[in-house]
Structure formats: structure tokens, C-alpha cells
Amino acid sequence: MAWQGIQGVDGIALQFARANRRGRLGGSFLFVGPNGVGKRTFAFALAKTLLCRRHFPKPGAGLADAGEPERTPQEELDYFQPCGRCECCAQFERVDESNASDGVVIPTHPDFHYVCKPADKSLFPLELLIGDKDSRSRAGLCYELNQTAFMGGRKIAIVDDADFLNLESANALLKTLEEPPPNSIIILIGTSATKQLPTIRSRCQIFRFAPLQRDELADVLLKIGKTSDPERAEAIAKIAGGSLEEAEKALDDKFAEFQQTVLTELSRGRMRAVEFAAKICEFVDAAGKEAILRRNRLRNVLKAALAFYRETLFALAGETRGSQGATRQAAERYARSGAVDADSVLACAERTVDALDQIDRNVNLPFIIEAWAYAVAENTR
Ligand SMILES: [Zn+2]
Numbered sequence: 401m402a403w404q405g406i407q408g409v410d411g412i413a414l415q416f417a418r419a420n421r422r423g424r425l426g427g428s429f430l431f432v433g434p435n436g437v438g439k440r441t442f443a444f445a446l447a448k449t450l451l452c453r454r455h456f457p458k459p460g461a462g463l464a465d466a467g468e469p470e471r472t473p474q475e476e477l478d479y480f481q482p483c484g485r486c487e488c489c490a491q492f493e494r495v496d497e498s499n500a501s502d503g504v505v506i507p508t509h510p511d512f513h514y515v516c517k518p519a520d521k522s523l524f525p526l527e528l529l530i531g532d533k534d535s536r537s538r539a540g541l542c543y544e545l546n547q548t549a550f551m552g553g554r555k556i557a558i559v560d561d562a563d564f565l566n567l568e569s570a571n572a573l574l575k576t577l578e579e580p581p582p583n584s585i586i587i588l589i590g591t592s593a594t595k596q597l598p599t600i601r602s603r604c605q606i607f608r609f610a611p612l613q614r615d616e617l618a619d620v621l622l623k624i625g626k627t628s629d630p631e632r633a634e635a636i637a638k639i640a641g642g643s644l645e646e647a648e649k650a651l652d653d654k655f656a657e658f659q660q661t662v663l664t665e666l667s668r669g670r671m672r673a674v675e676f677a678a679k680i681c682e683f684v685d686a687a688g689k690e691a692i693l694r695r696n697r698l699r700n701v702l703k704a705a706l707a708f709y710r711e712t713l714f715a716l717a718g719e720t721r722g723s724q725g726a727t728r729q730a731a732e733r734y735a736r737s738g739a740v741d742a743d744s745v746l747a748c749a750e751r752t753v754d755a756l757d758q759i760d761r762n763v764n765l766p767f768i769i770e771a772w773a774y775a776v777a778e779n780t781r
Contacts, residue, residue, distance in 0.1 A: 406442050417477060420455055425450075426605050428588075430596060431589045432607070433609030434643050437611055440504070447512055447587075448507075452488050487551070492512065493507070510550035511549045511551055511553065513545070528541060557587070562589055574599055612644070614637045614638055617637040618636075658683050660726065662701055663708060667734040669739040670777075671776060673774045680773070681765075681766050684701070698768065709752065712740065715728070752776070
């Protein structure tokens with residue numbers, strides 16, 4: 401089974417379903433897990449369900465549990481669905497296309513609020529949470545959560561990209577997280593619990609989203625029409641490590657081609673930094689006008705480099721674990737060339753991690769590329 405068609409979340413959905421039916425649902429949640437495993441999709445489906453009139457919080461619930469027959473997990477999940485007919489469900493279906501952020505389409509339901517880090521910002525803007533200077537504490541997510549629910553049920557807020565909350569933004573959220581207003585729910589979404597400040601972690605109930613199983617991921621790829629060939633779906637799922645995001649990357653034929661260029665350059669004894677940087681810039685620019693597409697491309701290039709260095713370390717240590725495939729072959733060639741040792745490979749890997757971090761902090765892309773290529777070339781002489 402897959403609750404509301406989302407693979408791999410049945411266990412988590414069941415906990416929410418039971419807690420809600422018993423009137424014991426908490427108010428502050430932190431969803432963590434790798435990118436592309438369905439955290440946001442689940443959060444939106446959960447919001448729609450909890451905002452549906454059928455699942456409105458019942459006064460006095462929590463005491464009334466005793467008389468109810470025990471339900472099987474399947475019965476529980478079957479019941480924990482939005483009815484699809486009430487005015488709340490209809491509201492959630494309505495979306496404001498102009499309000500789509502980074503491709504996320506946001507329902508216009510008046511009791512639903514979604515914020516994320518804008519693509520062109522390196523940190524979470526404080527004003528999204530507590531309003532700008534002129535309307536401090538009279539606007540923003542925390543303010544909205546404190547208002548009476550428009551539809552008479554709950555208010556639900558989702559804070560996506562919680563990895564990017566700085567101390568100031570996190571502090572602005574603490575009071576809301578510690579004591580959410582009655583019948584309100586706040587969900588933070590991040591990649592790992594350790595990336596959240598301890599003050600945030602300790603105030604939230606944490607749910608971990610595991611990478612998808614290979615067959616689950618293959619199913620998703622077929623279902624959302626990324627490919628219609630079951631064998632290809634299976635093959636892609638195998639290399640994607642349970643992440644839909646990784647799978648989409650693997651389906652980008654242009655990237656697969658360029659990856660070979662990256663591996664060839666990196667495994668040269670002497671890297672040609674200037675030419676290599678120019679090639680990467682050209683490839684990244686070809687992704688299109690939107691900054692987010694170019695950033696994603698560079699991210700993929702650098703992740704491919706990081707995988708290459710990891711395999712090289714395995715190869716240098718004579719380890720046979722790690723992947724097979726083109727990356728491993730290039731890494732073995734490189735390790736055998738005698739031009740490298742573990743220290744220089746580690747230095748290159750660290751420099752690559754820094755470059756990935758710079759993408760998130762919105763450093764100018766050509767600058768990241770050139771600085772990275774020079775640093776890596778420097779480490780391989
Ligand atoms: Zn409904």
C-alpha cells in the first residue's frame with residue numbers, strides 16, 4: 401500500500417492517523433531525510449487531510465477513545481483521507497499559479513501557509529516568519545498561525561528548507577514551536593536533524609523519511625511519466641540510491657554525457673584547469689535562463705566529482721566496495737597513475753564540498769567553477 405500514492409510513508413501516515421483520531425496530535429514537527437524522497441509531497445497531503453472537515457479536531461477527543469473499536473493499519477489509513485467533497489477540500493484544490501515558488505504549487509486555502517528559502521537567497525529571510533521591519537510581528541508565518549482558523553478547523557504552516565534557518569530566524573520560531581497556538585500545526589522540512597539547531601530539534605517531534613526502495617522508486621518513475629520503459633526505470637532506480645532527485649538527474653541524457661567529460665578531465669595526471677572550467681561554464685549555461693536550473697547542473701557536476709574522489713580513495717585503499725560503473729573505472733585509472741595520494745584526493749574532495757556549499761550560498765557560478773578547477777588542479781601536481 402502507499403498512503404495517498406506516496407511511496408514509503410505508510411508508517412509515518414499511520415502515526416498521524418492514530419494520533420489525530422485519538423485527539424493527541426502534537427503541534428510541532430520536523431521532517432528530515434534526503435532530497436527527493438517525498439517529504440514535501442507528504443507534508444502537503446497531510447495538510448490537506450488534516451484541514452478536511454472530516455478530520456477537524458474534536459473537542460474532548462482523547463478521552464473518548466475507549467469506546468472505539470481497534471482499527472487495523474489498513475483501516476486506519478483508508479479512513480485518514482481527505483473527503484474530497486467538503487468546502488475545505490475544495491479550497492485546498494484551488495491554487496494560485498502566480499504564487500508557485502521554485503515549481504511548488506501552493507494551495508490558496510486560507511488556513512494553509514507555506515514558506516521556503518527563495519532560490520536567490522542564501523539564508524531563510526526572517527520577514528517570511530515574523531514580517532518585515534515595518535510590520536514586525538504583524539505579518540509572516542508566526543503571525544498567521546496565531547489567527548483564528550478561517551474555515552473553523554486547524555491552521556497549518558510548512559517551513560521548507562529548514563536547513564537554512566539561521567540563529568535569528570530559528571529564534572523567531574522558538575516560541576511558536578514550543579507552544580503552537582491551539583489547533584495549529586507547524587511542520588519544518590530539512591535534510592537531516594543534525595542540520596537543525598538543537599533548540600529547534602528539541603521542540604519538534606522528528607520524523608525520518610527513508611530513501612525509497614529500488615522497486616518503489618522504479619514505480620514512481622513510471623507513474624509520474626519520467627520514463628515508460630520498466631527496464632530503464634529499474635536501471636535508473638538502481639543508481640539513484642532511493643532519491644527521486646538523483647533519478648531525475650540520471651535521466652538527464654545531457655548530464656550523463658557530460659559526466660564522461662568530467663571523469664576524463666579529473667582522471668588526467670595533470671588537469672587543464674582553464675579549459676576544464678570553460679567547459680563546465682558552457683555546460684552550466686546551456687541549462688537555460690533560470691538560475692535554479694544552472695545551479696542544479698553545477699551541483700550535479702560537483703557531486704559527480706565528489707563521487708569520483710570517493711571512489712579514488714576506495715581504489716587507493718584497495719577497497720572493492722563502492723560502485724562499479726564509469727566512475728569507478730576512472731577512479732581506478734587515476735589511482736594507478738601514481739600522480740595522486742590519499743591526502744591530495746581528500747583535499748580535492750573537501751574543496752568540492754566547499755564549492756557545493758557556495759552554490760547554496762549563492763556565490764556567482766563562474767567564480768565557483770574557476771576557483772574550484774584551479775584549486776583541484778593545484779592539488780594534483
Ligand atoms: Zn473534505
